[in-house]
Amino acid sequence: MSLLEAITQQCHKTPNKIALQDAKSQLSYAELEQHLRHLSTLFKPGQRIAVAMDRGVDAASAILAIVYAGACYLPLDLKNPATRLRYILEDAQPTAVIGFGDKPDWQPNSITWLPFQLPAQQHALYPADPESIAAILYTSGSTGHPKGVALSHRAMLNFADWAGDTFTLSSTDKVASLAPFHFDLSVFDLFSSLSRGATVSFVPQALTLSPSRLSQWLAKQAISTWYTVPSLLSFLVLKGDLANTPLPQLRQILFAGEVFPTATLKTLTDLLPQTAFYNLYGPTETNVCCYWPVDRTRLSDNRPIPIGIAAANADLKIAPDNSELWVKSANNFSGYWQQGKLNAPKLKAGHYPTGDKVSLNACGEYDYHGRLDRMLKCSGFRVEPAEIEAAILRHPHVAQCAVIGIADPTAGQRPAAALVLSQNTALTEIIQPLRKRLPAYMLPSQIKIVDRLPSLNSGKIDYSTLTELFK
Amino acid sequence: MIKQKIRDFIFRELVFVDNPAQFSDDDDLLEAGLDSMGIMRLIMFIEDQFGVTLPDNEIEPDNVKSFNALESWILRHKKP
Incomplete structure (x- = not known):
């Protein structure tokens, strides 16, 4: 049938x-x-x-x-x-x-x-x-x-x-x-x-x-x-x-x-x-x-x-x-x-x-x-941090970027981004183009500028330290 | 005071606009991306911050569509 x-x-x-x-x-x-x-x-x-x-x-x-x-x-x-x-x-x-x-x-x-x-x-x-x-x-x-x-x-x-x-x-x-x-x-x-x-x-x-x-x-x-x-x-x-x-x-x-x-x-x-x-x-x-x-x-x-x-x-x-x-x-x-x-x-x-x-x-x-990987669930939508990172990294003044999920009592999780800038830039200049690339539920609800992303001994990004940053 | 607190909360947590300073108190928040989950968080924030209880049957687009609408809605329920 x-x-x-x-x-x-x-x-x-x-x-x-x-x-x-x-x-x-x-x-x-x-x-x-x-x-x-x-x-x-x-x-x-x-x-x-x-x-x-x-x-x-x-x-x-x-x-x-x-x-x-x-x-x-x-x-x-x-x-x-x-x-x-x-x-x-x-x-x-x-x-x-x-x-x-x-x-x-x-x-x-x-x-x-x-x-x-x-x-x-x-x-x-x-x-x-x-x-x-x-x-x-x-x-x-x-x-x-x-x-x-x-x-x-x-x-x-x-x-x-x-x-x-x-x-x-x-x-x-x-x-x-x-x-x-x-x-x-x-x-x-x-x-x-x-x-x-x-x-x-x-x-x-x-x-x-x-x-x-x-x-x-x-x-x-x-x-x-x-x-x-x-x-x-x-x-x-x-x-x-x-x-x-x-x-x-x-x-x-x-x-x-x-x-x-x-x-x-x-x-x-x-x-x-x-x-x-x-x-x-x-x-x-x-x-x-x-x-x-x-x-x-x-x-x-x-x-x-x-x-x-x-x-x-x-x-x-x-x-x-x-x-x-x-x-x-x-x-x-x-x-x-x-x-x-x-x-x-x-x-x-x-x-x-x-x-x-x-x-x-x-x-x-x-x-x-x-999750075993980094996938987030935001208001029921599946969100891959990599997709948000790729959109943020398109900005020429963003040198590095890591997106994590922060717990939210109503939406499950919300994306948050930590950025390393290569040149001083207003956040709105970075956020504005994102709205043209990502649906609303994928936009970071918080953004923090950091000098460098925390890393583990292996050189990989230390996401748990990063999570602390947003608490 | 009320309006400023709501502004800070909405632009920090719920809605991204290119230039918050240029977003007027009458501009449409729903068009700017305030959705059902955003409204729910906003209501929890308002009730917690201003000590009001917003009646269930008043939660509708007209009361949350702008900062001016939100302020007058809250003031109607705030004890003098």
Whole structure:
């Protein structure tokens, strides 16, 4: 079965049920299928199509139509500065970019601009090879540039099916979708929900600035399932007025992307007594490889929650030398998309090494102990310090630079940078160009000028001394 | 006083602008990059610094969009 076959079948089973809705429009399952038949004529099998559209019904139908046509979608984060968008397009070399209106300035002329429209012609579902690439999700890269995680039909379908079964999604469910499409949480929102006949309701973006309105929206929409990040749930706990906004329909909340502070999670589970909670874990390369159905009786303030047990039949191993988690799973990615081609991933004994340190606890679950490398998690986004350093080092007066993460009670971590200057320069002159190269969550929240970077005897940068500098 | 403290906090921790001195009290903080996580940290900072409790249902873009909006919002809740 291909990724879109399950959704097309659902269109025949529940034609009148709402498939997608946002503040402006909605599509029933029957209408969705019609949209896919028409929209898919814009694409050809094997093409890569970048999607430059804000979250919503149209963007979702464009993405589904790309996959329906046997092509591969590459969602762009329109909040990214133009330089980063251009880099991603030059690296991914898509056939076309689809969006509303006129071609944006950041788009290279060599790539076709496709205005979003419903053509008169129709196509039937293309029988895609399960190993062909259905999506490329760009994420921060340790080499200093973003890199594309390439996901096959097989990997996405395996995850969509596992999640559909595990979270018992059905046509009685209404799923709130807030994750941007370049975030792997959206694979659940779109493909798990629609293959099970649920309704996907896009959360209006402005509500993230107004948590009590977000709670009211969840209640009014009768949302049953929501997959989101702990930092937003923390905001809801703090100021969401949940004590006065009962959410009896919300049967489950899934969260992933960062560590949820146990005390805040405990408060949330008390505020929502009828809701089940699940901690989902996994880098984009594995989608979800571990999960923990939250056991309320085991939430004690000073103990981090486990990441749980293997998900989707993943084969998990702990590396004997450094306790790194290795994952072999049908969810796993096919490789990194770089410079217009697929590069095979570096595996260890057939497993993807996550870079995360874990251990097994007395209940047979995995506990998470942080990164083995320097990767940061900022408001759920994955951030490679090397990418920030490369951007800072472009300034001719910066001789050396090191970026570390400083703990932040709300965002998990925030990047901070220590710089050695070769010539006296105002900080704004260094920061200003960064805003053109990096998305907001990657901008250093603190910058310190130092005479030299602290180093270890080996000559490597001493990151722990550096961390002290920012305390 | 209130405005200066908020200014220092926002420009130090939440929003980078090219030239903070040129950012007026009416300029749009949301356009400048103040996002949901930034608002959450700002509210924690304000409640802690000024001893106010900002009601849940008043946390919305209109009250946090500029330094002037923030100041009048805080003053409405500050006991004389």
